[in-house]
Amino acid sequence: MIRIAIQSKGRLSEESLALLREAGIKIDELKRKFLARAADFPLEVLYLRDDDIPGVVAGGSADLGIVGYNEVAETGADVKIVRKMGFGACRLSLAIPKAQEYTGPSFFEGKTIATSYPNVLEGWLASNGVKAKIQKIMGSVEIAPAAGLADAIFDIVSSGGTLVSNGLKEVEAVLQSEAVLIAAKDLDAEKQAILEKLLFRIDAVMESGGKKYILMNLPTDKVSEAVKILPAMRSPTVMQLAAEGWCSLHSVVLESELWDKIERLKAIGAEGILVLHLDKVID
Ligand code: PRT
Ligand code: ZN
Secondary structure, three states, X not given: OEEEEEEOOXXXXXXXXXXXXXXXXXXXXXXXXXXXXXXXXXXXXXXXXXXXXXXHHHOOOOOEXXXXXXXXXXXXXXXXXXXXXXXXXXXXXXEEEOOOOOOOHXXXXXXXXXXXXXXXXXHHHXXXXXXXXXXXXXXXXXXXXXXXXXXXXXXXXXXXXXXXXXXXXXXXXEEEEOEEEEEOOOOOHHHHHHHHHHHXXXXXXXXXXXXXXXXXXXXXXXXXXXXXXXXXXXOOEEEEOOOOOEEEEEEXXXXXXXXXXXXXXXXXXXXXXXXXXXXXXXX
């Protein structure tokens, strides 16, 4: 049995649970308790506040965790980062009132900066040789300058909308973050084996992201040209159609390249092109 800590409610909860679900691990979400056992995988889920996850994993009360990298950096917890999860992207940035001119890191000399991330901020100040006062506040950091509590803030930014609506501008992006899967450093052999099994599934789910299954009818004499357009995982599948001189070609394409490839395939005579959702990809 392996124990994974995820955020109980907040920005990362739904996607963390969705990832486990897509990996075929069923957890009774209706009865979201403190601790829940998966139905068909040797795993239990511990629901926590995100701030507590790195420490709980480092301390061994949970074996794994899904948490923002920003929390791992702030707590300095001694854990292994096993995977980047591809969701929860954000950055920890310094922001100042928009009317002020930013002159570089020395701008912050002698200033007061409000933040919930004092340790990451302290590291940045030290590495830039700047002495500033850190005012730790746990919520609504963005209102600190207008409320006269601080000259600047150091906070999580994603779209930047919150900064703008509080009359602030981002001047330094200090740390890029996304949700990460973390693990305790000394898992025993049995837990390590369960982790490998879990990673195999998670990788298949993540690998399918951004990919589509594409199939089409194609004149048989155009197959070699089509193969150049669609390299696929090993090579596209070609099947004979009942109609003389035609075949059906199947492949996997990146969604970002989909329209470009479709245009090129149409240009060489592809017809009846179908694009399908891809659920899992096992390499
Ligand atoms: O209750 P608990 O302690 O578990 O949750 P929390 O309130 O501390 O965290 P939560 O749920 O807000 O965020 C969890 C994690 O999501 C963070 O630790 C980050 O890793 C990640 N994340 C991603 C974000 C954002 N994007 C984000 N935009 N966390 C917070 N924000 C805030 C931001 O600070 C701003 O106030 O959301 C607001 C909107 O941001 P803009 O820039 O899009 O306007
Ligand atoms: Zn929190």
